[in-house]
Amino acid sequence: MVAVRALCDFAARSGDLDLRFTPAPSGAEGVAGHGEVTARRGAGYQREVPLVRQHAGLHIQGRADGWDPDARRLEEIKTHRGDPALIAPNRQALHRAQAMVYGWMLCEQLGLEGLEIAIVYFNIDTGSETPQVQWHTAADLRAHVQALCARYTAWAQQEAAQRQAREAALRALAFPFPDFRAGQRELAEAVYRTHANGRLLMAQAPTGIGKTAATLFAALKALPLRGTDKLFYLTARTTGRQLALDALARLGGFHPAAGRRWTLPLRVLERVAREKACEHPDKACHGESCPLARGFYDRLPAARSEAAQAGWLDREALRRVALAHQVCPYYLGQEMLRWTDVAVGDYNHVFDLGAHWPALADENGWTTALLVDEAHNLIDRARSMYSATLAPAPFQQLRAQAPAALKKPLDRVHRAWNALAHERQARGQAELTVLEAPPAEFAAALQALGSAIGDHLAQHPEATADDALSRWHFDALHWQRVAELFDSHTLCDLSAAPPAPRGTARTRLDQPVLSLRNLVPGPLLQARWCGLHGATLFSATLAPMDHLAELLALPADTLRCEVPSPFDPAQLAVRIAPHISTRWSDRLTSLTPMADLMAAQYEGEAGNYLAFFSSFDYLQQALDRLQQRHPQIPVWAQSRGMGEPEREAFIARFTEQGRGIGFAVLGGAFGEGIDLPGRRLIGAFIATLGLPQVNPVNEQLRARLQARFGHGYEHAYLYPGLQKVVQAAGRVIRTAQDHGTVWLLDDRFNRPEVRRLLPPWWRPQNSA
Numbered sequence: 001m002v003a004v005r006a007l008c009d010f011a012a013r014s015g016d017l018d019l020r021f022t023p024a025p026s027g028a029e030g031v032a033g034h035g036e037v038t039a040r041r042g043a044g045y046q047r048e049v050p051l052v053r054q055h056a057g058l059h060i061q062g063r064a065d066g067w068d069p070d071a072r073r074l075e076e077i078k079t080h081r082g083d084p085a086l087i088a089p090n091r092q093a094l095h096r097a098q099a100m101v102y103g104w105m106l107c108e109q110l111g112l113e114g115l116e117i118a119i120v121y122f123n124i125d126t127g128s129e130t131p132q133v134q135w136h137t138a139a140d141l142r143a144h145v146q147a148l149c150a151r152y153t154a155w156a157q158q159e160a161a162q163r164q165a166r167e168a169a170l171r172a173l174a175f176p177f178p179d180f181r182a183g184q185r186e187l188a189e190a191v192y193r194t195h196a197n198g199r200l201l202m203a204q205a206p207t208g209i210g211k212t213a214a215t216l217f218a219a220l221k222a223l224p225l226r227g228t229d230k231l232f233y234l235t236a237r238t239t240g241r242q243l244a245l246d247a248l249a250r251l252g253g254f255h256p257a258a259g260r261r262w263t264l265p266l267r268v269l270e271r272v273a274r275e276k277a278c279e280h281p282d283k284a285c286h287g288e289s290c291p292l293a294r295g296f297y298d299r300l301p302a303a304r305s306e307a308a309q310a311g312w313l314d315r316e317a318l319r320r321v322a323l324a325h326q327v328c329p330y331y332l333g334q335e336m337l338r339w340t341d342v343a344v345g346d347y348n349h350v351f352d353l354g355a356h357w358p359a360l361a362d363e364n365g366w367t368t369a370l371l372v373d374e375a376h377n378l379i380d381r382a383r384s385m386y387s388a389t390l391a392p393a394p395f396q397q398l399r400a401q402a403p404a405a406l407k408k409p410l411d412r413v414h415r416a417w418n419a420l421a422h423e424r425q426a427r428g429q430a431e432l433t434v435l436e437a438p439p440a441e442f443a444a445a446l447q448a449l450g451s452a453i454g455d456h457l458a459q460h461p462e463a464t465a466d467d468a469l470s471r472w473h474f475d476a477l478h479w480q481r482v483a484e485l486f487d488s489h490t491l492c493d494l495s496a497a498p499p500a501p502r503g504t505a506r507t508r509l510d511q512p513v514l515s516l517r518n519l520v521p522g523p524l525l526q527a528r529w530c531g532l533h534g535a536t537l538f539s540a541t542l543a544p545m546d547h548l549a550e551l552l553a554l555p556a557d558t559l560r561c562e563v564p565s566p567f568d569p570a571q572l573a574v575r576i577a578p579h580i581s582t583r584w585s586d587r588l589t590s591l592t593p594m595a596d597l598m599a600a601q602y603e604g605e606a607g608n609y610l611a612f613f614s615s616f617d618y619l620q621q622a623l624d625r626l627q628q629r630h631p632q633i634p635v636w637a638q639s640r641g642m643g644e645p646e647r648e649a650f651i652a653r654f655t656e657q658g659r660g661i662g663f664a665v666l667g668g669a670f671g672e673g674i675d676l677p678g679r680r681l682i683g684a685f686i687a688t689l690g691l692p693q694v695n696p697v698n699e700q701l702r703a704r705l706q707a708r709f710g711h712g713y714e715h716a717y718l719y720p721g722l723q724k725v726v727q728a729a730g731r732v733i734r735t736a737q738d739h740g741t742v743w744l745l746d747d748r749f750n751r752p753e754v755r756r757l758l759p760p761w762w763r764p765q766n767s768a
């Protein structure tokens with residue numbers, strides 16, 4: 001079975017890739033536009049006509065937008081913004097190719113000798129229609145379909161054979177290690193059962209048991225049970241993606257270094273961000289600018305074929321194939337998502353506003369299963385995906401440099417922004433001025449500006465995605481999309497803008513930053529959980545699971561699994577320092593006892609330690625005090641905005657024979673996702689409960705969560721804080737052979753509500 005759109009996407013595209021910023025309507029606007037056009041038609045007009053035909057062994061199906069039997073006219077409606085003449089010719093050709101397939105189906109179904117096909121370009125801003133009408137005979141349409149099917153059939157047969165081989169291989173797939181580690185089998189069985197039943201699972205399992213291999217193995221074994229098309233493996237960071245690829249390579253017995261080839265009939269694709277895959281960052285994604293976009297669709301079939309044969313498409317492998325065929329690696333990867341079995345990517349590939357993977361799955365009717373690694377991160381990541389901020393400085397910069405054609409709409413936004421400045425003034429210039437909803441005049445002005453910029457960019461193909469106008473346009477569009485979704489899950493507020501950079505035009509009024517901050521991502525994620533063929537959200541720190549379930553709006557029947565730690569409590573000494581308080585008001589007095597305690601621990605057992613603090617300022621104070629009082633102890637510290645080489649240098653100091661204390665910020669780059677087994681790390685000092693700062697935004701969050709779930713403080717402060725503490729402490733014991741010490745430096749770690757959130761296998765003791 002193949003959808004008309006998929007058939008044409010495969011077989012009827014030609015020419016350049018063209019992804020310049022055209023002012024495209026949103027999905028909802030497209031649906032509304034279709035409704036508006038068809039509502040204008042006469043009484044006998046048929047809408048959304050379902051069509052199904054067989055040809056050359058293919059079962060082709062689709063839905064024609066409109067059919068007027070009296071005029072014998074079939075309509076394919078395409079909504080757009082701006083000048084229809086700016087729609088790329090190869091895009092227009094694709095639209096006609098699709099409509100001609102519908103036309104053929106209709107001719108076959110009704111026994112017609114021919115019909116008129118109109119591609120109706122409908123401008124959603126002006127309501128005007130630009131029809132492109134052509135008469136086609138049934139014979140012409142049949143020849144068109146024959147040509148498309150001839151290109152598609154061999155591919156479809158190859159894909160069917162690959163699928164059969166995949167299912168057989170997955171049924172026979174063996175766990176790639178001689179045995180399961182303690183707890184690993186339990187996790188794998190829970191994932192397998194859950195995915196076999198198409199349910200969702202929250203799984204907490206300690207670090208070091210091999211969660212990645214267990215979840216991947218089980219989810220893959222479950223794919224054939226429900227005929228699931230694809231497995232998406234999502235991670236919060238690059239290191240997690242590499243771990244997943246390593247586990248998949250191992251499952252496939254794939255060792256490139258040992259000269260072993262990928263032989264498992266399972267296609268694996270790594271997706272990376274466009275910036276990382278782009279070969280020409282100074283160019284724009286269209287044929288007039290980038291050589292890898294020029295003629296992209298003409299060379300795509302050969303590249304696609306080679307990529308499909310390769311099967312293993314991590315970033316490097318995909319790049320090799322793409323460059324061999326002179327096509328863009330990023331967009332070849334996008335195409336290969338259609339033909340892959342396992343895609344490994346970032347959370348945003350599935351959860352972002354307008355995420356590409358679920359949209360493609362919907363469009364193509366794929367069934368998918370999901371693995372979400374380090375799922376405790378999803379709450380904050382989702383919040384940021386559904387939040388948007390517009391600051392005045394980049395806008396004023398744009399206004400100063402923008403072309404004359406944009407002056408009027410820019411001035412309208414400027415005036416609306418000034419009105420917000422007045423409102424903020426009238427309400428006392430508070431640190432945070434909460435608005436009931438996104439300001440209507442500002443939103444309308446922004447929309448008008450967006451249309452004008454879209455038209456301008458379409459007429460200036462030399463603009464790159466990175467130039468100031470395009471970037472600002474992208475941010476403004478995102479803000480508009482978030483504003484459209486506004487509800488009680490999101491906060492709309494005004495706050496003081498940071499001082500404008502030098503050289504930026506200043507305004508008479510202090511224009512505020514206008515933010516839409518998502519506080520509860522669940523309502524916006526709900527649709528993502530529907531219809532999955534199994535999903536597992538796993539992490540070493542999901543406790544308490546109600547926190548995750550409520551904030552992500554997981555279905556009520558989501559299963560839960562807590563794998564006990566395989567580690568012996570004797571491996572980890574957990575000490576609480578009840579004489580230390582790291583509360584803001586006690587910080588200065590905490591420094592000396594903290595430094596002496598760290599020194600005593602270090603002198604008692606020299607080796608590598610990590611010390612975690614709530615902020616860089618506190619970190620620096622503690623570091624200074626330790627160096628003053630105990631200068632013999634080697635120290636090194638995380639700094640603000642550390643780049644990749646500096647981060648690597650920080651980690652490189654943790655050697656087997658190393659000695660010293662690495663100072664880091666809790667919740668930062670070294671608080672999770674780093675693996676320092678054995679003597680590389682023998683202890684950690686945690687000088688904070690990790691509680692987020694009390695500020696107006698977090699207080700709004702607390703109040704909203706209190707109103708919604710009844711335990712605002714816990715959701716807003718306590719749970720996220722303690723998750724970070726447990727993650728950081730989890731760096732110490734990585735294997736059954738490790739031994740170490742964790743110091744919890746704050747009297748509040750003795751509170752029952754805090755102790756309840758520590759891992760059950762810990763045996764915390766107060767220091768004397």
Ligand code: SF4
Nearest residue numbers: 278279280285290328
């Ligand atoms: S190489 Fe870069 S600029 Fe060229 S099409 Fe790909 S992503 Fe766009």
